[in-house]
Amino acid sequence: MTALPTNLSELITGLHGLPEPERRKHAPGLLRSVRAITTDSSSDAHVRWGEIALLQVALAGTATFTEIRRLGRWWAVQIDPELGAAVLLDRRPAWLADYVAWLLGADETNPPWTLVRALVQAGAIERPPAPLYLNALVTHGRDIGARRAVQRDPALLEHEFWALLTADTGQESLRAADVSNEWTKGAGFNAVIAECAADGRMPRERVLDALLDGLANDMIAYRATWHTKLWKDLAPTRAERIARVDRLRVLLGAAVEPIVGFAVEELARSGVAVPAADLTPALAASTKKTVRTALKLLDEAPAQAAIALGHPDAAIQGEVLDRLERWTLDAAGRDALLLQLDVMAATVRPRAEALLGLALPTTLETVEVDLDDIPQPIQEALNFGGAVPLAPVPGEPVLGEPLDAATLDELAESLGTKWTRDERLVDLILRECGSRAPFEGPLAALVERLPWFVEHQHCEWPIHVAGAWLTGTVADLSDRPETWHRRLFAASRRAARGEAGRLLALPTHVGGWIEPAVLVTRLREAADADEEELATALLRIAPDGRAPALDAAADVEGRPGALLRCALGGEPIEDAGPAAAAARAVAGVAPVTxxxxxxxxxxxxxxxxxxxxxxxxxxxxxxxxxxxxxxxxxxxxxxxxxxxxxxxxxxxxxxxxxxxxxxxxxxxxxxxxxxxxxxxxxxxxxxxxxxxxxxxxxxxxxxxxxxxxxxxxxxxxxxxxxxxxxxxxxxxxxxxxxxxxxxxxxxxxxxxxxxxxxxxxxxxxxxxxxxxxxxxxxxxxxxxxxxxxxxxxxxxxxxxxxxxxxxxxxxxxxxxxxxxxxxxxxxxxxxxxxxxxxxxxxxx
Known part of the structure; x- marks a missing residue:
């Protein structure tokens, strides 16, 4: 590993009180050390975190923000928080606030809260914007527990914990933080704030208000669950709900249904009348409980109640009709009911029609069917007039769209992502492997990368076949290879030897099918047929055109020819190999159940x-x-x-x-x-x-x-x-x-x-x-x-x-x-x- 300066601790101690010109003299050497680390590819270049953390402290006391930023935030965020805060407070550069905001955005899953908090408490910077600042606090509480965070820093209860209730907490949510680790149970933010509301450290009335204000800030459903849970844990009284009716009515217009449902439920518990117009979002909700609760709050208002008829559940629609049948259906209610008639369930629609005094006819789709041109054998095979026959139906064609061949440009683009099982790419490599000219053209960008995959990985993807083509070396098989891996290994050996030709089992049509006549031609031209490749090819033979293909296969020589003819319906072959098992299965000689x-x-x-x-x-x-x-x-x-x-x-x-x-x-x-x-x-x-x-x-x-x-x-x-x-x-x-x-x-x-x-x-x-x-x-x-x-x-x-x-x-x-x-x-x-x-x- 690249060596770090051995006197880092002494250097950091010596920075105290130094004027800026003297500090800057140390920066060039420290910057060179960091650049050497970031370009070091050795296995231990990223493990000496303690030394790297000190190096970042030294940079904070000597380099400019521009120089630190050029090195990358991932390295800068490794700074030792306590020493870093001490050095930055001693130096107090003009760019400190920008540096902190930059650090907070570097790693939002583990931001340097301790450093940032120290700078805020010392008055060196204002509190950063809420999402980044609060995200750092939430991750801090996630890691050590919210109770411990308050014990270490009671001042958090003066501002930060209140902000958690109302403001955006960035990437990390309070809910996720409270449930992420089993050991934090009972010590999460929910529990701590409930304790503070109980003992007066956070006034209960203000906590209840803040929870509702937070829910009103366009919160997503997942995060809202934390707020509604804390509200329920606090068990507000009816009087406390009545005092917050206006805030709860605001939540009826929330963008997410769980908040609307919460608001409706709390308003129902308050016993306070709610204007019918305010209940529109709840009546249109997809959650049945929310709709039912809104209906209970609704006084005689037929037009508003009819909104709930749009719910897909027939039981909900029936409950709405129960009310409409009891109430007086005015003109507005009648119009609203008529608008919902087409979306109502058939089981309750007659009740709605009776309320309206009409009965709408049901239109049925009619189809004229002409069978004159359908041959009788096909009608019988497909069981016309009866149940769909069990598939596959003998003689029914299956070939659909043919597959297009891959191109070198497509190969170059696809190999940039090595995780693909596209056999067309393997086929293209085998067709082109007689020459290395493509590596001077479309595949030139891969020349430096491919050898690494052959040397360091098992043969599992087309990129390893391409590597064999380039280097003449074949990647090893894994200890437990699948058929796919064994096929690629055989293809890699061909590519390494430069034996150009087609991939025998490449499908000719969408769905993995091979047209029988094409396979006959491939086997006739193949110099050698790998067992796994041959077995796969035989299993893919389509039923279309097998009889003429069997005739055409008469001159295909050797064992491959005999296996092909067996699969096409010819003479069965006794053989213990995988290809023979495939041939017998395809021919139906040895069916698999x-x-x-x-x-x-x-x-x-x-x-x-x-x-x-x-x-x-x-x-x-x-x-x-x-x-x-x-x-x-x-x-x-x-x-x-x-x-x-x-x-x-x-x-x-x-x-x-x-x-x-x-x-x-x-x-x-x-x-x-x-x-x-x-x-x-x-x-x-x-x-x-x-x-x-x-x-x-x-x-x-x-x-x-x-x-x-x-x-x-x-x-x-x-x-x-x-x-x-x-x-x-x-x-x-x-x-x-x-x-x-x-x-x-x-x-x-x-x-x-x-x-x-x-x-x-x-x-x-x-x-x-x-x-x-x-x-x-x-x-x-x-x-x-x-x-x-x-x-x-x-x-x-x-x-x-x-x-x-x-x-x-x-x-x-x-x-x-x-x-x-x-x-x-x-x-x-x-x-x-x-x-x-x-x-x-x-x-x-």
Missing amino acids: VELTLDLDGVRPIDRFVLTHDGPTGDGPLADLLAVTEPSERERWHQTPDQFVYPGRRDLGAAGVINRLGWNLDTEYTMLSGAHELFPPLLLPTEPIAPMTARCLLLALGSSVADEHLLAADVLIAAIEDGRVDATTLAHGRADLPAIKPNRLAPRLQAIAEAGPLQRAVVRDLLDLTIEAAPARSGPLLVLFDELCAQTATGPRASREHLGTLKHKAAKALAKRAGDPPKHERQLALAARVRRARRWMERT
Whole structure:
């Protein structure tokens, strides 16, 4: 490591009382020392913090602010706070306030509070702007505890703690500070201020006022929770609430709903009348409790009450109608009710129509369906007039958009971020590796960086293949390589030798598919076929055009040719290698099945779903894919399934995702399940959705991870519209429903139902088929089921007997409903199946 001056302590001591010219003589040498450290790449260059902290003190006493600023704030913030404050107070430079503001912004997660506070208390600087200054105080209290901070510096109660209640605390929030460390419980800011309000160190009346003033300052919901909690901990009396009615009314106009809800609740407890106009934000809130409390505060005001009819919950709408039916509906109330009529739930809309004295007709979407051009074999294969057939349907094409080849410019840009599994980049490297000319052109900027990745990392990303191309050296494999890593290692060896050619398993089409005829050509031209690469290529063979490809593959020589012909439907091959296992699986000679059972008694979320398979084990892409479905495979449980290794069996990837979704069905812990890779290909109308995949989608609707449940909803909306999914398909997940929280599943199913009349019918029928398997607290699902039946004038069929055993209000309403699904729904379902059939016809 670069040596630091050995006499730093003596130098700092000797600075006391020195005139400015004498101080400045020491600056050049100190600045050189810092620059040497900041450019030192040795492993111990950043560990001698004590010496670096002293060096920063010395600079504070000798350098100018401009010189210190040029070195960077990250280094400057390492200054020893106590010595730094002493040196700066002795020197008192004119730029001290600017220096402090600069320091406070250097590291907002750990700012130098002790130094800044010493300068403020000494009168050397004014208090810095609130966000930076208070952020430093909050982080200080987070680290040592708020009680200890007050014990060390009682003067904080004179100004700073009051400012915490009303002003912006910057990056660090009081709530986060109080909950960040277990050891601070009971000694956080909340507890200390409550103690001070109790013993008089902070007058209670002023604390209550300051809390409300702070909430009025456009506070975000997360931070507002700290203020409302302290208010409740202080337990204000009715008289104290009445004295602050005006402040509470101001909060009714807050930008965030939790503050509005708090204000409504406190006003209700005060017992003071609130003008109807003030309650508008609360009546329009999304939180049911807030709306209900506002309705209780509302005197006879039909127009204001009608605002709450915009709430999506039918129960809230019913409570509003209860009031409107009791009150006199004036002209303003009638107009307001009429404006909300279209957004009201079907279960309560008849009551609103009765109040208005009208009955609006329901318009149904009608579709004319022409089947004359659809061949009978396709109609039979797709089960026209019946349930969606189990996928994959034999003979149905799957190829969609072809993949474009990568370019050298794209490679140069992508390798700047090494974390990518884009196989097109590996293919491009292999095509270009016969020459190093690109490193004098588009890839020139990578020449200095690539050798480091080969020397210091395992072979896991395309950047390591590029490094092998440049250096002729191959990065080592990790101790437990996946198929992807082994494929890259084989590609790296080719690139190092300069053996130009295509990447055998590169998909030709979106979704990971390889057109059979293209693979025949690649194998015919390949000088050698790596086992992992060949196995992956075989697993990706699309069903489109296999028969002519089998004929064309007759002249492909050797074992690769025999395996290819086996995969295409030719003579089965007996072989123990991974490529042979892949060929037999693709041909259906040795089909792989996966079974899923639910175990809610599992100790950990990962144990909830028990998956078993009868496929190969050991090495190879198929074995790797199957291994990640098994919780018992502790070495692989953290790996997400490779969704594109076997596109013909998305259900195997779905099983791997299900194995991880158990974590995300709770709220305490989440993990990356792989759904973000599995679901996007399923948006394509050509992708079949097998029962296991449908179960995965249904489970993902209950996930706490937004990317998962939003993607699952998008896939299901598209798949219903494309004729690939119906209620019977999704009902394969019936046994999994006990693992999903009904209050999560219901709104996400509702979002799907709102996408269109066909989606609405599918969700309704799904609930009819599965509601008996739902958890005991299935109220949200029953309410949604009742609403969808009301919208379609339909009664339950499969679930009617079960509903008769339930006491829930919605179940009783459902039991009284009758009617068969309207004819237009069958037409819409048939039209979706026709669209699927025409896609089939276009590709054959």
